[in-house]
Amino acid sequence: MSYKNFPMVPRVIFGRGSFNQLNDILEPKRLNSKAPFIFLVDDVFKGNAWLTSRVPLSYDDRIIFISANEEPKTSQVDALVEDIILTTKERPSGIIGIGGGTLLDLAKAVAIMLTNEGEAKDYQGWDLVKNEAIYHVGIPTISGTGAEVSRTTVLTGPEKKLGINSDYTPFDQVVLDSELTKDVPKAQWFYTGMDCFIHCVESLEGSYLNAFSQSYGEKAYDLCKEIFLNGTLDETEAQEKLMMASWHGGMSIAYSQVGIAHAMSYGLAYLLGTKHGIGNCIVFDHLEEFYPEGVKLFKEMKEKHNISLPQGLCANLTDADFNILVNIAYGLEPLWENALGKNWKTIMTPGKLISLYKKM
Template sequence: MIQTQSFSINQPTKILFGADSVKQLSDLVAELGGSRVFLVADPGLKHAGIISHVSAILDTAKIPYTLYDKVTPEPGLKLADQGLKLAKKNKANCVVGVGGGSALDIAKAISILLTNDGKAEDYLGLGKIKLKGVPKIMIPTTAGTGAEVTFTAVFVNEKTNSKGGMNGDPLYPDAAILDPKLTLSLPSHVTAATGIDAFTHALEAFVSTQAHAISDMYALEAIDLISNNLRLAYANPANLEARSAMLLGSLLGGKALATAGVGLVHAMAYPLGGMFNTAHGLANAVLLPYVVEYNIIGCPDKYAAIAQIMGYETEGLPLREAAQLAVEAIHQLNADVGIPNSLGALNIPTDRIPEMARIALTVTRPVENNPRKPTEEDVIAVYEAAFNGSF
């Protein structure tokens, strides 16, 4: 395939990957010039002992920290503003985020709010952040959002009940620590939803109109890692090898999306999060096979390649048939890890579909990246298919 796409890449995040790599946190804080840490952590990690494990590393190194664990799924802007107040009061000069995408997004936002004036709402959109934030280190405990290597932080705007992202280079974390041991306690249903989210990042980046040689490299490797390991991690949460592969796949999916973007699945999942608080990963996972089915005619060769990576025999098949196998492969992956095959299972009322479709089309960048340009009627048809369980 000839690559004609122009691209520019700025992926400045230092990456530490491996079992027990979290032990290097204190050295990393010092290396980045931090001396007072603001620790943003998902409260769900308490019972797994992860917060105490991370804070003990700071304690041992005598690095003072303030714990902020008011993280919720699909966080509102006010969580970033409240955290900012506490971080300022404690004179934090380094932010560490521990958890899933919500914790990392709040941590990223607080880092830039500490150096830029104003409130979180002021920075929704692209390129509004002027100054680099205080050093920020991300420690993902799901595999996952890839938020540890992206320049985006997504929030629910409580005023409009819609989701919105801050986007800009200052949001790139200075460092990410990926320790697969921290993902061992993830419950299976979270492993499934976050794993398919990571898979969706890789898939949507691969078929994106912005895809290029380097994003393809990340995306294809991520598709391979995730599709071959998600079932193993779901079936046996203690499988460290599968957890490592998933965390690496999630990281590579994040690196792919950071440069090639995501597509219609993410645009259509946005209103589900904003209007009904549906978890991001789950919304994407349910929508994914229906969007792929709709998209197929936009780049059948790429979907055929995905089917092949996912273990389907495509040789000798007409291109369209080979591409169609990707839909089957994704339905099977979803079914194997307990993802419902219909939006009906998420308690979303069908009479809100037209409103959902309108909102999805306002998520402009993912819609533009999509390999097939959707009309409002198209988006309605895809939502309806995702309700009915078939096109």
């Protein structure tokens, strides 16, 4: 039997206010004065001096503000890479992603594509990346996706929504400063937090489960229950614990896999542009047949926080649309195998899948 030899994030700094140490972290990594650091920053921080004034810019360093309103696309990665190549004198010293999962995934993908030829869509899949990425740093400003710790960068391409899964994807450095999450809108906080909770349910209920995944998954699962159900934590404590739940949730799927909610929400993102966190919630809400305990808890959390999910998402879809949803979901074999075992296609037939989508 051959075991997977997974890379992890080699350096991480944790604590409120640790963002202030960014200059000390980056300066030793500067290649020279002509090789800039490029900061990809969620454009919700445009005009937010509290954050942007603390980004340590010198020489030719630059901030590129990027909207996270849509899921990250391969074409967006290609455009960023081209822009960086055309406007910098030398290959950058590093790429720093500041934002939620979208910005973190873009930062990982751009760092990879600066050293690998072709287009981002050519690398959607498992272990297709040949060359090491340039130095890249992840700084989450919302917690839950696990993008800060995972070996994938999930992108919507011309044909599919699929990650660049590779040993070169994980960040070289992560800064976990929970203070950066203080202004996240309530609905967004819930959807992204539930992304983490759903990671844990899918990992813990899956056939790929092992002691490594279980130890991280159980911790993140318990933290999510503490944050979203018990309601006894003060704001600071809740922010810190959700940041750790996100980290542990991401680690729990490093050595296993996610499941049905993720497989189905990828199709919604590709066809309808549904954001990842809310897409997972919409799907998971209808999966009590497969994850009875997890869905029951999810519905309790939803009620406790007065969250009402969008309805009728698939109401006006054509047969051709449903075929696209099925094809995208079916393309994610490891997720189905983890959820339902080797004979998953006999359980989740195209007809069954379509009937589930029709409920949404």
